[in-house]
Amino acid sequence: MYELRKKGHFDFLLFASAFALWVFGIFLVYSATHIHESGPLAGIYKQQIIWVAMALLIIIMIISIPGRIIFNASYLFYGFSLVLLAMVLVSGIETKGAGRWINVAGFKIQPSEFAKIGLLLALSKYLSENKVSLYHISTFVIPGILILVPFLLVLKQPDLGTALVFILMALPMFYWAGLTLLEIFFIISPAISIALAGIPLLLSYNSESSWGIFESVPWGIFFLALIAVLYITRPPIFIWIGSILANIATTTVVTILWGSVLKDYQKMRIISFINPQEDPFGAGYQVIQSKVAIGSGHIWGKGYLQGTQSRLSFLPEQHTDFIFSVLGEQFGLVGCSIVILLFLVVIVRGLMLTHYVKNRFINLLATGCAAILGFHVFVNIAMTVGLMPVTGLPLPFLSYGGSFTITVAVLVGMLLNARITNQDF
Amino acid sequence: MAFGKRLQDEQHERRFKSLIISAAISFFFILLLLSLINTQVMDATVNIRLSNENSMRETIVLPPRGRIFDRNGEVLARNRPSYSICVLPYKLRNREAVIESLCKIRDANGEAVFDSLELTRQFRRANSRRFDATRIKEDVSIEIVSIVEEHFMELPGIIVQTESRREYPFGSSAFHVVGYMGEIPEKEFDTLRHQDYYWGDMIGRTGLERQYEKIMRGRCGREYLEVNAYGKSMGAISHISKIEPNIGHDLYVSLDIKLQLAAEKAFPDTLKGAVIALDPRNGEVLVMFSxxxxxxxxxxxxxxxxxxTxxxxxxxxxxxxxxRAIAGTYPPGSTFKPxxxxxxxxxxKITKDTRMAVSCAGSYRFGSRVARCWKPSGHGSxxxxxxxxxxxxxxFYQLGLRIGDEKINHYARMFSLGQITGIDLPGEKTGYLSGERAYNERFASRNWKWTQGLVMDLAIGQQQVLTPLQLALMIGGMGNGKEIFRPSLLKEERNSDGILVSQKKPVVRNVLDIDQVSLDINREAIAAVARPGGTGARASVPGIVVGGKTGSAQNPHGDESHALFVACAPYDDPVIAIAVVVENAGGGGAVAAPIAGEILRYFFSQTAEGTAVYQKYNPAGPPKPPPVRRPPPPVPVVETPVFSDW
Incomplete structure (x- = not known):
């Protein structure tokens, strides 16, 4: 570690991994679209090559500007990205029912991608100067506002997946900024309550036998555990009351919604969102085809350009959100593992900065980058293998798309920059 | 430090925190890896199969059906290409959009090809067999096919299938022999689905098409095509070779379509009935018209x-x-007399010169019953x-009483009457010979009992019902004198290259155990019918002695009697035997005999076999062309319908 710090002005391993992923992505985009001889998808890989070239340029640019400038411009960039987000609501271009793009100088850009960076910078800057603690709830007011504004703007588009990124990228940063693991547990416990109360309801909806009272058993156990944790750790009384109330309230709302408010068709929609197999020709079609594609790749894959699922158009969105299915089909478990390993290298190398960089802003930045990348990778791949509902989050480095490629390039650039400009501010 | 406000973290704290975050992310990534192992290793077989099913379509290649040729090589049934629009329901994504697109297609006359209501119904029906192609429009023109193929991308789940359809150049003329094709009925499909048949396939429903379905169908081939998500074929799959279909074999049948057309022409259009002609030397059917x-x-x-239709x-x-030639059962009437x-x-019981005790004075009294002769003035002794x-x-009343029902029926069976003849066509009827036992059985429910008087009816052919085919075999056997062959249509089975696969040998059905003297007397008796003065004089052929018998069978339904005529020629060594039945037409001599006569005259003057025989009997004279057919006279002359042929 010492030596690394000594000579590590440029993190070659991180850059190499990122570059390898980008190149791999170009090949996958080509594989996913090469059957199209005409139409909007023909020759799309060339566009991706241009994006990647731009990404490299951006990395060089970011490396060459002093970290101090980034630090100083954080709030500015945040504000700018909010303006762009607001423009989407005013003059957004609608695609598939969601307006996410705006036209800037002939380019279609996706402001929600840049908002990720904006929020990352703003949060990093704010948290580098302020500690947060659940025990002092007022410390959450400003970061809460910072998160909530882009969150609501993106939710309005509507793009739940990206909106959730804003919240989930903040969690590790809060952790870094002073929250204990216990406090994080209190924060996420209502979400766990929703899941534990909701999943048995979903599962029992279509099954023959009624679960009856056992539907509430998983949540009940969790709730008892929560009370035990509260009892042992003895946090301030408002946290006691707050977390117990929050957990009971969310569970009650879920149960009442399911029991008497939602109509059957709405329930079916939720079920097919969670479990696509229930609706193989509607929402579930993509995920089923994606699972078939990945699964049929077996250990070694069908070979490059040999995937029948992707080549024969069975995979929708295979060059963007479902690019991982193309990878899984053509390169099998081995290819998937290598790619996941490369992702891990990029993320962990980014986090390893913090081992020897004292600068809190840069540490928070690295944590946020890792969180953004990790969240995207997990949610996207989990979606293609049917672990999670389809949310529309792209896969970093591999998915086709200009705005997202540049966002990722900015993240990678900032990680590389942090190492070079280390402690000069 | 320029930024006093900025906080500094201790190194051990930084390490711990980054380790926790790395561990959390690694945990989630390991979750992904486990899930991938589950999908790509545990469920690999299922997913590989699903992927193959997805992208591979097994196409059943129906071989061209075998054709049917007549004895002179004229085509009776052949194939033509036909295109169908089909739906693969599991590929359908947006049913309404597809229906809407299909409804936009218009044919050359500008009329919509598809109807949205009809399509909705068909799609719903097709859904029960989601992975099979179901036809939604058949026999469409090539223009519509090209429109559909151009719009494949808008029509996921819609495919075009080529098939061949049956074509019958002679149309209705040979319908009852050749038969027709139809979709497999639902109840038969349950057994046929295991025999290389698929839903919606055409199958022979009657006639030769049904009888020789197996020979003509051939064996289905299989083609494995790679198809994309829209059902469009992307070409053959290299590593799975296709299975070539076995083309159905052609049938060469004994029918002579020219003679058949002559029979059709001779037969009155508006009347019902049947004509059958066969070769008594081998049982080959030459004409079968209904x-x-x-x-x-x-x-x-x-x-x-x-x-x-x-x-x-x-x-x-x-x-x-x-x-009607094989499934129509008629009282034979006087044609049974020989x-x-x-x-x-x-x-x-009789010899050539035997005269009966009572000479004919127009009627015969048996017990309390007075049975009439058709000629009120009588025939004398x-x-x-x-x-x-x-x-x-x-x-014949007295003759019948002398012989008895059992003996008559013994000889009737010897001449293959009242039995399934075994012709290679489906749907043949047995007929009914009557006689004491059969009668009592048949009418047991009505409590009718056989009486001796009924033997008189039996002897003149008013008790039985027989098929025209049986009558033709009978008269042929009388001329031939040695044996009766099982009637048959199939002569040869050849493969698509014309190479002989199998040949049907004549099969002796009945050996006629009758002494030569009796045969000769009987031949003379049937030859007398077609001579001038006989009731069947109108069936005569110049230069050839025709043996025959008229019949005017009383119709149990009380309408006008059926006209019948049976004939064989030449009478003592026949090459052709004919039975003609015209329903509700009156006297056999007036209506049926002229039809037989025209067929016979055409046969001996226009066909190869006929002219050869004609020249053997008439070395000098070339066969005359057949006379122009005259419409039958409105009033029967020889036999009056008032007193039918009792």
Whole structure:
């Protein structure tokens, strides 16, 4: 570690991994679209090559500007990205029912991608100067506002997946900024309550036998555990009351919604969102085809350009959100593992900065980058293998798309920059 | 530090925190890896199979069906290409959009090809077999096919299939022999699905098409095509070779379509009935005509067309689908008399010169019953030959009483009457010979009992019901004198290259155990009928001695009697035997005999076999062309319908 710090002005391993992923992505985009001889998808890989070239340029640019400038411009960039987000609501271009793009100088850009960076910078800057603690709830007011504004703007588009990124990228940063693991547990416990109360309801909806009272058993156990944790750790009384109330309230709302408010068709929609197999020709079609594609790749894959699922158009969105299915089909478990390993290298190398960089802003930045990348990778791949509902989050480095490629390039650039400009501010 | 406000973290704290975050992310990534192992290793087989099913479509290649040729090589049934639009329901994504797109397609006349209501119904029906292609429009023009193929991308789940359809150049003329094709009925499909048949396949429903379905169908081939998500074929799959279909074999049948057309021409259009002609030397059927008939091409048309015509055909009270030559049962009437005669001769009850105790004075009294002869003035005292020539009922009443029902039926069976002849066509009827046992059994429910008097009816052919085919075999056997061959249509089976696969040998059905003297007397008796003065004089052929017998069978339904005529020629060594039945037409000599005569004259003057025989008998004279057919005279002359042929 010492030596690394000594000579590590440029993190070659991180850059190499990122570059390898980008190149791999170009090949996958080509594989996913090469059957199209005409139409909007023909020759799309060339566009991706241009994006990647731009990404490299951006990395060089970011490396060459002093970290101090980034630090100083954080709030500015945040504000700018909010303006762009607001423009989407005013003059957004609608695609598939969601307006996410705006036209800037002939380019279609996706402001929600840049908002990720904006929020990352703003949060990093704010948290580098302020500690947060659940025990002092007022410390959450400003970061809460910072998160909530882009969150609501993106939710309005509507793009739940990206909106959730804003919240989930903040969690590790809060952790870094002073929250204990216990406090994080209190924060996420209502979400766990929703899941534990909701999943048995979903599962029992279509099954023959009624679960009856056992539907509430998983949540009940969790709730008892929560009370035990509260009892042992003895946090301030408002946290006691707050977390117990929050957990009971969310569970009650879920149960009442399911029991008497939602109509059957709405329930079916939720079920097919969670479990696509229930609706193989509607929402579930993509995920089923994606699972078939990945699964049929077996250990070694069908070979490059040999995937029948992707080549024969069975995979929708295979060059963007479902690019991982193309990878899984053509390169099998081995290819998937290598790619996941490369992702891990990029993320962990980014986090390893913090081992020897004292600068809190840069540490928070690295944590946020890792969180953004990790969240995207997990949610996207989990979606293609049917672990999670389809949310529309792209896969970093591999998915086709200009705005997202540049966002990722900015993240990678900032990680590389942090190492070079280390402690000069 | 320039930024006093900025906080500094301790190194151990930084390490711990980054480790926790790395661990959390790694945990989630390991979750992904486990899930991938589950999908790509544990469930790999299932997913590989699903992927193959997804992208691979097994196409059943129906081989061209074997054709049917007549004895001179004329095509009776062949194939033409036809295109169908089909739906693969599991590929359908947006049913409404596809229906809407299909409804936009218009044919050359600007009319919509598809109807959205109809499509909705068809799609719903197709859904029960989601992975099979179901036809939604058949026999469409090539223009519509190209429109559909251009719009494949908008029509996921819609495919075009090529198939061949049956075509019958002679239409209704040979309908009852050739038969027709139809979709497999639902109840038969359950067994046929295991025998290389698929839903919606066409199958022979009657006639030769049904009888030799297996030979003509061939074996289906299989083609494995790679298809994309829209169902569009992307070409063959290299590593799975296709299975070539076995082309169905061609049939060469004994029918002579030219003679058949002559028979059709000779037969009155408006009347019902049947004509059958066969070669008594081997049982080959030369003519099989049944009126009214149906054009089998309508059954190969698109379902919509078929539905309309089928309703008309199925509800026609004249039963045009019925092959009257083998499935029509008629009282033979006087055509049975030679059989009674030969039974009498063979059993020694009469000889050539035997005259009956009571001479014919127009009627015969048996017990309390007075049975009439058709000629009120009577025939006087006659021997068998004259009695047969003039069809004297009184002679045969007494002959019947002498022989008895059992002996008559013994000889009837010897001449293959009242039995399944075994012709290679489906739907043959047995007929009914009557006689004491059969009668009592048949009418047990009505409590009718056989009486001796009924033997008189039996001897003149008013007790039995027989098929025209059986009558043709009988008269042929009388001329031939040695044996009766099982009637048959199939002569040869050849593969698509014309190479002989199998040949049908004549099969002896009955050996005629009758002495030569009796046979000769009987031949003379039937020859007398077709001579001038005989009841069947109108069936005579110049230069050839025709043996025959008229019949006017009383119709149990009380309408006008059926006209019958049976003939064989030449009478002592026949190469052709004919039976003609015209329903409700009156006297056999007036209506049926002229039809037989025209067929015979055409046969001996226009066909290869006929002219050869003609020249053998008439080395000098070339065969004369057949006379122009005259319409039958309105009033029967020889036999009056008032006193039918009792």
């Amino acid at each position: 009126n009214p008939s149906v054009d089998p091409n309508i059954f190969s048309a698109a379902t919509s067309v078929r539905g309309r 089928w309703a008309a055909v199925a509800s026609d009270r004249n039963l045009p689908l019925n092959n 059989l009674s005669g030969i039974a009498g001769l063979a059993t020694g 006659t021997n068998y030959i004259v009695a047969n020539q003039h069809s004297c009922n009184v002679f």
